[in-house]
Amino acid sequence: MTHGFENFHLADPNCATQDFSVWVMYGGKAESDTVYCCPGEGGGKTRSESLMVEGVQVPLVNNLTFQQFTDLLRKESDTTVRVTAVGRFFAGEKRTTNGVTFWAGAGHLGCCSLFVVQRVESFEVHTRPDLDYTAEAGWYEKEGCKVRSLRDQRHVSIADPDSTTEQAIAGQRRADSGETKWMFSDPQRVALESVKPLYPGQVPVLRRVKKTSARQVFRWKNGKNQVVVVVNRPYWLSFYAASGSVVWVSTMVKEAGCD
Structure with a gap:
């Protein structure tokens, strides 16, 4: 639920x-x-x-x-x-x-x-500080500016399961197999890999603005706009993990038009 x-x-x-x-x-x-x-x-x-x-x-x-x-x-x-x-x-x-x-x-x-x-x-009680138990998946993270407009580029949430949640499960299984082990330990790379296809021909430079054991938030100043990338270790992915470890997943990418 x-x-x-x-x-x-x-x-x-x-x-x-x-x-x-x-x-x-x-x-x-x-x-x-x-x-x-x-x-x-x-x-x-x-x-x-x-x-x-x-x-x-x-x-x-x-x-x-x-x-x-x-x-x-x-x-x-x-x-x-x-x-x-x-x-x-x-x-x-x-x-x-x-x-x-x-x-x-x-x-x-x-x-x-x-x-x-x-x-x-x-x-199931919530006892693991390394897991993100939220349902909003980064929806409410601040943009870091006075927002004029907002465009959601990516949102992976158990509250609205779709092909992106299926992709997250597949990513967990690839990491468990050893194919993409870096997804367990490199949240910044996970964030960058999720942003690059959205901005072809550009080189995003991500700046970390928030860090916990379960969630990290990055921002990239794209001209006058602010791109926010949220990566976390979703609790619901632990249901599919081969071991206790859950991969980092980019659950939110949004671009704010700033004044």
Whole structure:
């Protein structure tokens, strides 16, 4: 599951891409403390009655495991959690736009189908400082200037799995095989290799502006613009790692037009 601003989703890179997303809510009287429109559940309150969806009342086992799980989500404002949960799925309304059929009605602006948690069986605690547990994947890193315009060049996020998440998994496997071992230890090279194809004929000079054991941020002044590159060790890639080591991945490249 991923949880953050306007985000409480089921996410799994192993699942084939579908034309819908699955929003998460809790059964019973528990609200998820998720800010979204509309009206959202950001007040940290409880419902006066158990959740009712499509005329079905959905209960919740509010035990110690559930409380520990929700404590983790409150502690980490933007996060990814590996969880085993039992619940009820509601497909929502069938819609067709431009020949594409999808299901929606729940969540932020009615984006999604709905999974209602009835019981949390187990979840993986966050104990590794070398892994980036966030779902935003660098979306909120500062551009370093007064931004006039912003263009996203690359965004690899478990919250929105697509071909780029598949490429990240393939990169982990190549590094595990020994083909690209440098991806374990050279975040600046990872950043540079991700930028060069976006700017053919140019020679990006990256300057590191942030460094932790799980994330590094680089900037490159491209004329009047500022290019930001975020590399991290995504927690979700540990599910595919042959050993405990996770490669560095360029998860965000964005170019800001600066005043």
